[in-house]
Amino acid sequence: MSDREFELEGWDDVEASAGAAASLAQTAARVDHERQAINEQALAEQISAAVEAARPGLDKIPDPVEPEGHGDLTAEEKGRLDACIEGVELLTKAYWIAGKSLDTIATGRLFRKLPHKLEPERCYETIEEWADLEHGITTSRCSKLRAAWQLGEVLNARGYKAPEGQVREIVPVYNKHGLKAAIGLYEVVAQAVGADKVTAARLRETVKLLPGDLALDDDDDPDRIAKTLTGALGRAEARPAKPSTGLSERVKRGVDQRAIALADRLDRGRIPRNEVLIHLFEAFADDQDSRVFDIVLERMKKVGQ
Structure with a gap:
């Protein structure tokens, strides 16, 4: 083999090595690109x-279907x-x-x-x-x-799941005293009964306990607002409750039943409960006939014993 042939052969090896390296680099780049594309797709x-x-x-949302049984819910249920x-x-x-x-x-x-x-x-x-x-x-x-x-x-x-109905009950506090007062009232109730036991009815009753002259400012410190609310509610709950003037469901049913019997005796249609009450009050207040008054008096004596 001549020197020239050796030199050419050596040059060919170098060129082949460079080509192989370039090919490997291109392959690596292609693999990286494909890997990136796969990652981006994923x-x-x-x-x-x-x-x-x-x-x-x-x-x-699943379509309504009849229960699968009367016991515990199935996995599908x-x-x-x-x-x-x-x-x-x-x-x-x-x-x-x-x-x-x-x-x-x-x-x-x-x-x-x-x-x-x-x-x-x-x-x-x-x-x-x-x-x-x-x-x-x-x-x-x-x-x-x-x-x-x-x-x-x-x-x-703040982590409370307060539905629309609950929030609506504290809107009056928000309108009158500001955002901090309304949020403070909700948190006072939540701390007293537990966050999961807060209801719209409980909030409504709590708002009713607030005095009309309650002095709160939205610029006040939240701790001060909470203490003011707690104190006001504590004083309100300490006051004796007003006697209820409402009729129990049992008495309402009894009045309605007697009103039906009264209508039959008078050969009339339905007699509303309010009409019966008006006649009762008039009879009670009649100073010429004390029979209803005497009956009420005796009943109250028995209740007081």
Whole structure:
């Protein structure tokens, strides 16, 4: 083999090595690109699956079916129950979202260039007009949604699952004393009975206990607001309860039954309970005939013994 042939052969080896290295680099780059594409596809699929899982929709709620038995729920029934509970809880989330949306539209008068549904030549003048015609939301409902969304947002951020009915009961406190007072009242009740035992009825009764001259300011320290509320409620609960003037269900049923018998005797149609009460009061107050008065007197003596 000549020197020239050796040199050429050596040069060919170097060139082949360089080509092999370039090929390997290209292959590695292609593999990295494909791996990246696979990872991106997997990530996109994961995102898509998460979005689909979070998407609300009637198609995700099981159709109503008869129970599979009278005992414990089957695995399938538990699955249907969980899906339906999530659907019900969406109502609370939708409430706050709708309220904030309406308030944002109203505050910024974002409806001002929207053509009126029935009179296209003009635009809407108020949020109530737009909400009513476009979405069937009454003026009263619109006001309640706008008033309550901040309360719902704060309570949710603090870990409370406060549905619309509960929040509506503390809106008067919010309107009169501010956001901190309303949230403070909810938390006082939650701490007293347990967060899972808070109900709209309990909040309603608690709000009624607040004195009319309660002095609270939204700029006050939250701890001071909580102490003021706790003290006011404690004093209200310590006061003796007013005697109830309402009739028990048993007495109401008895009055209605006797009213039917009375109507039969008089050959009349239905006699309302209020008419019977009017006659009873008149008979009790009759100073010429004390029979009803005497009967009431004897009954009260027996109760007092």
